[in-house]
Amino acid sequence: MVYEHRNNVWIVRAGRNVGREKLFFEKGVISLDLNLQLLDYFAEDLEEFRNLPHNHKQYHFLGEKYMDFDRRFRKEFDDAVKNLDHSEEDQRPEVVRKMRSLNRKLKNFDEEIRQFSATMQKFDEFEKMEFIKEMVAAKLAALDHTVLDRWAQEIYHFVSGMRPHDTVVLPVESEGIAYVGRVRENYKYREGFGDLSHYMRIIWSDDKVPLSDFCPEFTEMLESDSQLILVKGECRDSILDIASNVYF
Numbered sequence: 001m002v003y004e005h006r007n008n009v010w011i012v013r014a015g016r017n018v019g020r021e022k023l024f025f026e027k028g029v030i031s032l033d034l035n036l037q038l039l040d041y042f043a044e045d046l047e048e049f050r051n052l053p054h055n056h057k058q059y060h061f062l063g064e065k066y067m068d069f070d071r072r073f074r075k076e077f078d079d080a081v082k083n084l085d086h087s088e089e090d091q092r093p094e095v096v097r098k099m100r101s102l103n104r105k106l107k108n109f110d111e112e113i114r115q116f117s118a119t120m121q122k123f124d125e126f127e128k129m130e131f132i133k134e135m136v137a138a139k140l141a142a143l144d145h146t147v148l149d150r151w152a153q154e155i156y157h158f159v160s161g162m163r164p165h166d167t168v169v170l171p172v173e174s175e176g177i178a179y180v181g182r183v184r185e186n187y188k189y190r191e192g193f194g195d196l197s198h199y200m201r202i203i204w205s206d207d208k209v210p211l212s213d214f215c216p217e218f219t220e221m222l223e224s225d226s227q228l229i230l231v232k233g234e235c236r237d238s239i240l241d242i243a244s245n246v247y248f
Contacts, residue, residue, distance in 0.1 A: 008166040009236045009243075010157070011221055011229040020195075021172045025179050029199045030168060032158040032228065041147060045135055065116065069109050077102060154228045158200070159187045161230070167243045168202055169214075169231075171222060177208040180243050207246040214239065 012030050014020035024030050162168075162183055170179040184201040191197060211218065215235035231239060 007236075007240065008162070009169070009231040009239045010162060010166060011169050011171065011218075011231060013222075013227040013229075014170065015227060021170055021179065023196075024170060024202070025204050027196065028184075028202055028204060029196060030170065030181075030202055031196045031199045032154060042136070042139060045139065049132065049135070065113065073102070073105065073109075076105070150226055154226060157228050157230060158198070162187070162200060162228075167240060169209075169239060171211060173211070173222065176211050178211055178214070180205045180207070180209055180239075180246050182243070182248065203248055205243075205246040205248050209242055209246065213242060 012024075014024060164183050164185055166183040168181045168183060170181065172178060181202040181204040184203050187198070187200050189198055193199075215238045217235045221229050221231070221235075
Protein backbone atom coordinates (compact mmCIF):
# COMPACT_ATOMS: atom_id res chain seq x y z
CA MET A 1 0.00 0.00 0.00
CA VAL A 2 1.36 3.43 -0.99
CA TYR A 3 0.60 6.53 1.04
CA GLU A 4 -0.95 9.61 -0.54
CA HIS A 5 1.73 10.52 -3.01
CA ARG A 6 2.73 13.92 -1.66
CA ASN A 7 3.65 12.36 1.68
CA ASN A 8 5.67 9.35 0.54
CA VAL A 9 9.15 8.96 2.01
CA TRP A 10 11.80 6.79 0.36
CA ILE A 11 15.24 5.58 1.29
CA VAL A 12 17.37 5.18 -1.83
CA ARG A 13 20.50 3.04 -1.80
CA ALA A 14 23.14 3.94 -4.36
CA GLY A 15 24.60 0.43 -4.55
CA ARG A 16 28.12 -0.89 -4.02
CA ASN A 17 29.85 1.47 -6.44
CA VAL A 18 31.90 3.93 -4.41
CA GLY A 19 30.94 7.55 -5.00
CA ARG A 20 27.52 6.99 -6.60
CA GLU A 21 25.85 8.93 -3.78
CA LYS A 22 27.89 12.03 -4.59
CA LEU A 23 27.23 11.49 -8.29
CA PHE A 24 23.48 11.47 -7.59
CA PHE A 25 23.82 14.62 -5.51
CA GLU A 26 25.93 16.47 -8.09
CA LYS A 27 23.71 15.47 -11.02
CA GLY A 28 20.47 16.13 -9.14
CA VAL A 29 19.11 12.65 -9.81
CA ILE A 30 18.57 9.19 -8.43
CA SER A 31 18.85 6.06 -10.53
CA LEU A 32 17.88 2.41 -10.34
CA ASP A 33 20.51 0.33 -12.11
CA LEU A 34 19.32 -3.22 -12.72
CA ASN A 35 22.74 -4.17 -14.08
CA LEU A 36 24.28 -3.45 -10.69
CA GLN A 37 21.62 -5.58 -9.03
CA LEU A 38 22.41 -8.44 -11.38
CA LEU A 39 26.10 -8.11 -10.61
CA ASP A 40 25.30 -8.16 -6.90
CA TYR A 41 23.28 -11.33 -7.43
CA PHE A 42 26.23 -12.94 -9.21
CA ALA A 43 28.83 -11.59 -6.78
CA GLU A 44 29.88 -14.93 -5.28
CA ASP A 45 29.93 -16.68 -8.66
CA LEU A 46 32.01 -13.92 -10.23
CA GLU A 47 34.43 -13.98 -7.32
CA GLU A 48 34.82 -17.73 -7.75
CA PHE A 49 35.29 -17.32 -11.51
CA ARG A 50 37.95 -14.65 -11.00
CA ASN A 51 39.90 -16.95 -8.67
CA LEU A 52 39.87 -19.93 -11.03
CA PRO A 53 43.41 -21.08 -11.89
CA HIS A 54 44.66 -19.95 -15.27
CA ASN A 55 44.45 -22.42 -18.11
CA HIS A 56 48.04 -23.34 -18.89
CA LYS A 57 47.25 -25.26 -22.09
CA GLN A 58 48.37 -22.30 -24.17
CA TYR A 59 51.80 -22.21 -22.53
CA HIS A 60 52.11 -25.99 -22.77
CA PHE A 61 51.46 -25.90 -26.53
CA LEU A 62 53.83 -22.98 -26.98
CA GLY A 63 56.51 -24.87 -25.07
CA GLU A 64 56.07 -27.94 -27.26
CA LYS A 65 56.28 -25.87 -30.45
CA TYR A 66 59.38 -24.09 -29.21
CA MET A 67 61.16 -27.35 -28.31
CA ASP A 68 60.26 -28.86 -31.68
CA PHE A 69 61.57 -25.81 -33.51
CA ASP A 70 64.69 -25.75 -31.36
CA ARG A 71 65.48 -29.36 -32.28
CA ARG A 72 64.92 -28.73 -36.00
CA PHE A 73 66.86 -25.46 -35.97
CA ARG A 74 69.86 -26.97 -34.20
CA LYS A 75 69.96 -29.83 -36.70
CA GLU A 76 69.73 -27.48 -39.69
CA PHE A 77 72.38 -25.23 -38.19
CA ASP A 78 74.74 -28.18 -37.64
CA ASP A 79 74.10 -29.44 -41.17
CA ALA A 80 74.69 -25.96 -42.57
CA VAL A 81 78.08 -25.42 -40.96
CA LYS A 82 79.62 -28.87 -40.48
CA ASN A 83 81.18 -29.06 -43.96
CA LEU A 84 82.10 -25.40 -44.23
CA ASP A 85 85.62 -24.12 -43.81
CA HIS A 86 85.34 -20.54 -42.59
CA SER A 87 88.98 -19.91 -43.43
CA GLU A 88 88.34 -20.54 -47.12
CA GLU A 89 87.54 -17.28 -48.90
CA ASP A 90 85.45 -18.94 -51.61
CA GLN A 91 83.11 -20.54 -49.04
CA ARG A 92 82.17 -17.30 -47.28
CA PRO A 93 79.27 -16.47 -49.67
CA GLU A 94 77.84 -19.90 -48.94
CA VAL A 95 78.15 -19.26 -45.20
CA VAL A 96 76.36 -15.93 -45.59
CA ARG A 97 73.61 -17.54 -47.68
CA LYS A 98 72.98 -20.27 -45.14
CA MET A 99 73.04 -17.85 -42.20
CA ARG A 100 70.49 -15.65 -43.96
CA SER A 101 68.33 -18.69 -44.60
CA LEU A 102 68.46 -19.65 -40.93
CA ASN A 103 67.70 -16.06 -39.92
CA ARG A 104 64.59 -16.07 -42.13
CA LYS A 105 63.47 -19.27 -40.46
CA LEU A 106 63.90 -17.64 -37.06
CA LYS A 107 61.76 -14.69 -38.14
CA ASN A 108 59.12 -16.98 -39.61
CA PHE A 109 59.03 -19.00 -36.42
CA ASP A 110 58.65 -15.82 -34.36
CA GLU A 111 55.67 -14.76 -36.50
CA GLU A 112 54.18 -18.26 -36.29
CA ILE A 113 54.44 -18.21 -32.49
CA ARG A 114 52.87 -14.75 -32.36
CA GLN A 115 49.90 -15.83 -34.47
CA PHE A 116 49.52 -19.06 -32.53
CA SER A 117 49.54 -17.17 -29.22
CA ALA A 118 46.89 -14.73 -30.49
CA THR A 119 44.71 -17.64 -31.65
CA MET A 120 45.05 -19.41 -28.31
CA GLN A 121 44.13 -16.22 -26.44
CA LYS A 122 40.98 -15.85 -28.54
CA PHE A 123 40.09 -19.48 -27.92
CA ASP A 124 40.68 -19.08 -24.19
CA GLU A 125 38.45 -15.98 -24.16
CA PHE A 126 35.75 -17.88 -26.08
CA GLU A 127 35.83 -20.74 -23.55
CA LYS A 128 35.51 -18.31 -20.64
CA MET A 129 32.65 -16.42 -22.28
CA GLU A 130 30.79 -19.68 -22.84
CA PHE A 131 31.38 -20.62 -19.21
CA ILE A 132 29.95 -17.28 -18.04
CA LYS A 133 26.89 -17.60 -20.32
CA GLU A 134 26.16 -21.06 -18.94
CA MET A 135 26.62 -19.76 -15.39
CA VAL A 136 24.23 -16.83 -15.97
CA ALA A 137 21.60 -19.02 -17.63
CA ALA A 138 21.74 -21.57 -14.80
CA LYS A 139 21.63 -18.88 -12.12
CA LEU A 140 18.66 -17.04 -13.61
CA ALA A 141 16.81 -20.29 -14.24
CA ALA A 142 17.04 -21.01 -10.51
CA LEU A 143 16.32 -17.42 -9.45
CA ASP A 144 15.05 -17.27 -5.90
CA HIS A 145 11.46 -15.99 -5.76
CA THR A 146 12.33 -13.63 -2.91
CA VAL A 147 14.96 -11.97 -5.11
CA LEU A 148 12.54 -11.76 -8.03
CA ASP A 149 9.86 -10.28 -5.76
CA ARG A 150 12.30 -7.68 -4.43
CA TRP A 151 13.42 -6.63 -7.91
CA ALA A 152 9.83 -6.41 -9.14
CA GLN A 153 8.83 -4.29 -6.15
CA GLU A 154 11.79 -1.94 -6.57
CA ILE A 155 11.09 -1.47 -10.28
CA TYR A 156 7.42 -0.83 -9.58
CA HIS A 157 8.20 1.72 -6.87
CA PHE A 158 10.81 3.50 -8.98
CA VAL A 159 8.80 3.63 -12.21
CA SER A 160 5.30 4.12 -10.81
CA GLY A 161 5.32 4.58 -7.04
CA MET A 162 7.66 7.56 -6.63
CA ARG A 163 6.07 10.85 -7.63
CA PRO A 164 6.89 14.56 -7.59
CA HIS A 165 7.11 16.10 -4.10
CA ASP A 166 7.94 12.76 -2.44
CA THR A 167 10.79 12.96 0.07
CA VAL A 168 13.99 11.04 -0.67
CA VAL A 169 16.77 10.11 1.76
CA LEU A 170 20.11 9.07 0.26
CA PRO A 171 22.41 7.64 2.97
CA VAL A 172 26.19 7.96 2.68
CA GLU A 173 27.12 5.42 5.33
CA SER A 174 30.87 5.88 4.88
CA GLU A 175 30.49 9.49 6.03
CA GLY A 176 27.68 8.96 8.54
CA ILE A 177 25.39 11.44 6.77
CA ALA A 178 22.45 11.46 4.38
CA TYR A 179 21.31 13.74 1.59
CA VAL A 180 17.66 14.75 1.76
CA GLY A 181 15.73 15.71 -1.34
CA ARG A 182 12.37 15.97 -3.05
CA VAL A 183 11.31 14.28 -6.26
CA ARG A 184 11.20 16.88 -9.02
CA GLU A 185 9.63 14.84 -11.83
CA ASN A 186 8.51 11.32 -12.70
CA TYR A 187 10.73 8.48 -13.88
CA LYS A 188 12.41 8.90 -17.26
CA TYR A 189 14.64 6.83 -19.50
CA ARG A 190 17.38 8.14 -21.77
CA GLU A 191 19.48 5.81 -23.84
CA GLY A 192 23.26 5.83 -23.65
CA PHE A 193 23.74 7.24 -20.14
CA GLY A 194 25.01 4.05 -18.53
CA ASP A 195 23.87 3.51 -14.96
CA LEU A 196 22.05 6.86 -15.06
CA SER A 197 19.85 5.87 -18.01
CA HIS A 198 16.92 5.06 -15.71
CA TYR A 199 16.60 8.17 -13.59
CA MET A 200 14.44 10.60 -11.70
CA ARG A 201 15.31 14.26 -11.10
CA ILE A 202 15.70 15.31 -7.47
CA ILE A 203 15.96 18.69 -5.74
CA TRP A 204 18.58 18.08 -3.05
CA SER A 205 18.92 20.08 0.12
CA ASP A 206 22.29 21.72 0.74
CA ASP A 207 22.12 20.43 4.31
CA LYS A 208 23.64 17.06 5.14
CA VAL A 209 21.77 15.27 7.91
CA PRO A 210 23.70 13.02 10.35
CA LEU A 211 22.43 9.45 10.25
CA SER A 212 22.10 9.61 14.03
CA ASP A 213 19.29 12.18 13.62
CA PHE A 214 16.99 9.65 11.99
CA CYS A 215 14.59 7.28 13.72
CA PRO A 216 15.96 4.15 15.49
CA GLU A 217 14.47 1.92 12.77
CA PHE A 218 16.49 3.74 10.12
CA THR A 219 19.63 1.72 10.85
CA GLU A 220 17.72 -1.54 10.51
CA MET A 221 16.34 -0.41 7.15
CA LEU A 222 19.88 0.17 5.89
CA GLU A 223 20.61 -3.51 6.50
CA SER A 224 17.98 -4.44 3.91
CA ASP A 225 19.03 -5.83 0.52
CA SER A 226 16.61 -3.45 -1.18
CA GLN A 227 17.88 -0.39 -2.99
CA LEU A 228 14.56 1.41 -2.70
CA ILE A 229 12.63 1.36 0.58
CA LEU A 230 9.23 2.90 1.27
CA VAL A 231 9.29 4.29 4.82
CA LYS A 232 6.12 4.02 6.86
CA GLY A 233 4.73 4.87 10.28
CA GLU A 234 6.43 7.07 12.83
CA CYS A 235 9.77 6.87 11.06
CA ARG A 236 8.17 8.35 7.96
CA ASP A 237 6.68 11.17 10.03
CA SER A 238 10.03 11.93 11.69
CA ILE A 239 11.78 12.10 8.31
CA LEU A 240 9.11 14.50 7.05
CA ASP A 241 9.86 16.68 10.09
CA ILE A 242 13.57 16.62 9.25
CA ALA A 243 12.83 17.47 5.62
CA SER A 244 10.71 20.44 6.67
CA ASN A 245 13.66 21.92 8.57
CA VAL A 246 16.38 21.65 5.92
CA TYR A 247 17.12 24.26 3.29
CA PHE A 248 16.18 23.52 -0.33
